Amino acid sequence: MDPTADPRKDFTRYAAGRWLDVATIPGDGLQISGFIVMVKAVEAQLQAILKDAAGSSAGAPKGSPRQQVGDFFASGMDEKRLADLGVGPLKAELDRIAAIDNSQALAQALARFQLMTMEAALVGLEVGTDPEDRSRYTIYAGDGDLHMGRDNYLGPESQRIRDGYVTLVTDSLVLAGRTPEDARAAAAKILAFDTRIARKKLTAVERSDPHTRFVRTSYADFKRLLSNLDVDALFRALGLPVGHEVIVVEGAALGERNAMLAEHPWRDTHTYLQWELLRRTSAHLTPALLGPSLAFARVLYGNVDMPPRTLIVGGEVPKVLGHPLAQLYVAKHFPAETRRAVEDLVGRVRAEFRRRIETNAWLSPATRDEALRKLDKVAITVGHPSAWIDYSPVDIRRDDYFGNVARLHEHRVRRSLAKLGRPVTEDQFAIPGATLPIDVNAAYSPGTNGIEIPAAFLQPPFYDAKADPAVNYCSIGAVIGHELTHGFDSSGRMYDASGNVRDWWTSDDAKRFVGEAGKLVAQANGFEALPGLRLNGELEVGENLADAGGVALGYAALQTYLRDHPSANRPVDGFTPAQRCFLAWGQLWADKTKEGALRQTLPVDGHPPGIYRAFAPSQHERGFYEAFGIRAGDRMWLDEAKRVVIW
Secondary structure: OOOOOOOOHHHHHHHHHHHHHHOOHHHOOEEEHHHHHHHHHHHHHHHHHHHHHHHHHHHOOOHHHHHHHHHHHHHHOOOHHHHHOOOOHHHHHHHHHHOOHHHHHHHHHHHHHHHHOOOOOOOEEEEEEOOOOEEEEEEEEEEEOOOOOOOOOOOOOHHHHHHHHHHHHHHHHHHHOOOOOHHHHHHHHHHHHHHHHHOOOOOHHHHHOHHOOOOEEOHHHHHOOOOOHHHHHHHHOOOOOOOOOOOOOOHHHHHHHHHHHHHHHEEEEHHHHHHHHHHHHHHHHOOOOHHHHHHHHHHHHOOOOOOOOHHHHHHHHHHHHHHHHHHHHHHHHOHHHHHHHHHHHHHHHHHHHHHHHHHHOOOOOHEEEEEEEHHHOOOEEOOOOOOOOOOOOOOOOOOOOOHHHHHHHHHHHHHHHHHOOOOOOOOOOOOOOOOOOOOOOHHHEEOOOOOEHHHOOOOOOOOOOOOOOOHOOOOHHHHHHHHHHHEEEEEOEEEEOOOOOOOOOOHHHHHHHHHHHHHHHHEEEEEEEEEEEEOOOOHHHHHHHHHHHHHHHHHHHHHHHHOOOOHHOOOOOOHHHHHHHHHHHHHHHHHHEEHHHHHHHEEEEEOOOHHHHHHOHHHHHHHHHHHHHHOOOOOOOOOOOHHHOOO
């Protein structure tokens, strides 16, 4: 804290000013925050597990988590062997792409690409639950992600970044064996292709609307959309039934890719697909390919350092062996008593949310009943799944890094595709970088109406079993409230209790909701994160609504807890429980971010920066003003007419 600051004028400074003064962004990082400190702590825990597994895998049963994790990590750490191999592991695939001369061969190459990388090149097919009927699986089709997202291809202010991208492609292709002249020409063509597709991509705001994002399409219409590809061959190559309807994502981009297939000779398609394959597999080939990627990262974000090899490879393990690694982690670092304590806290926050819906003055009875039904059906799972995904059939070798990744990818893709036509069974804690038990995160899924709180997340500063209840309720408690509110935010409210895309709101209730949410849009639009860089309130409204709901629910649940435990209702270090609550939230989100990173992420990330989250959500809670004596005219005062009252 900076006790010399006035919480009525600058609450973030008051809550975390001294930390902000001394915190330093690591050389290989883009940001420092309590969140990042926690990520680093978990990273150290995982590094110890990985090194131990690599040293003991020889004595572990074949296919066991220890054998697979240990040998995979060891294969990635063998830099000399990887350098000697160069891009050799890709040669057969690059040659196969170069031989494409008809739409059937293209379809087969795209299927193989997806099996090897788990991603789409031009078009990919996946199996998931139907957005309007979560009791059955269906097929999704999308065109894959662009290397630079969308906006960097289009804005005149991003020319420097596009120039850096051309250099990245050129240098990578040279390392893959092309001449510098050929590589430069290929890079220019690849940028032109990507730019054309970027113009057809949905914006970040458009993607948040499921009605815009998911378009149910007949098989005949899907074939017409991709008339220059042998769609039947693509389905057969992936083991999917020809003739099945498709949920199309990014249909305009798919249509544009189809048009480009007709307009360009096969050699252009070869070049594009070879680059797409190289960029998605470069992390598992010669370490030399990391050089161009680092140079491009410096164009995007400013000066960053190359992380140690142990961290680079350690970061790849969760992407392909998330559950085996998590099994080792949970056994070592997640005590059962933590799970029980957090589940009790979850129950208190949920009960507070239910009370608020029941007593909500503006919801009609019909909408209120649907909201209660949805809240009661939210499945909240703490720590880890009840059943682990089995990777034991996959052959993990200590001397085959690229092959290990390719085999693991194919295993996951085929396992997912095989679900079509079967009863729906959802994998728990299965999204790398989001909800694996080793992720520092918590997440709500609108399609399952469920919340997962990973084991690794339940550590300081988000949760501390020894901490004051006021701190826990306004850190992990507020985060739980945040995730619950996501089920009822601007996007989440479009899904019903079963996760189906369905409008369950009366028109008057929906109008009132949109009006209240609009206050958050206006509040965010008025905040300048950097000179000339304002928040995008429309893009961030879901997160800002969830933050406001999380703070409100965490604070209210704390009041209930204090009534049940009067002995906890006492000052600590001179601060009341209410003050400690809001200070905990403010400290949770204090951060420092490199300007380049902030300018890259802010226009496309639905999460506002920590410098905003540390104080803005609390401005909608009356207890915040009472706790610190904030009055009209103070800088931290938000006029009551501008405060959000939804849940």
